[in-house]
Amino acid sequence: MSWQKAIKGGFQPALYSYEEHNIPLGEVTAALRCKIWAQKIMAINCYFEDPVNARRFVLTVLCNKRGYFIGTSAINFASCPIGQLYQLHIIKNNRDKIELRFAKALTAE
Secondary structure: OOHHHHHHOOOOHHHOEOOHHHOOOEEEEEEEEEEEEOOOOOEEEEEEEOOOOOOEEEEEEEOEOOEOOOOOOOOOOOOOOOOEEEEEEEEEOOOOOEEEEEEEEEEEO
C-alpha cells in the first residue's frame, strides 16, 4: 500500500515509532497492522503492534535475492496478510542498527 492510500484508508502511521528505544529487542509477538512501500529504497515498512502492551513500532524489510523475506523465514512480507500475529526476533546488529532477524506467522487474531 502507498502512504497516501494508507492515510486515506484511516491508518495513522504517526502512532507507530521508528525510534530505537521504542522497538523491543529479542522474541516479540506482534500483529502486523499495515505495510507501506518505502519511497527511496526497495523495502516495505511494516507497522506492528504488541497486543499485550499496545506498543506500536515500525520495522523495515529490505528486498533481497529471494524477495521481501527475512533471513531463513518463509514469510514474504510483500504478500503476507495484515492482522496476522507474528513471532519476531529483533536484534541490534553489529552496525548498531535495529534489524528484524526472523519472523514466523502465528494464529490469526
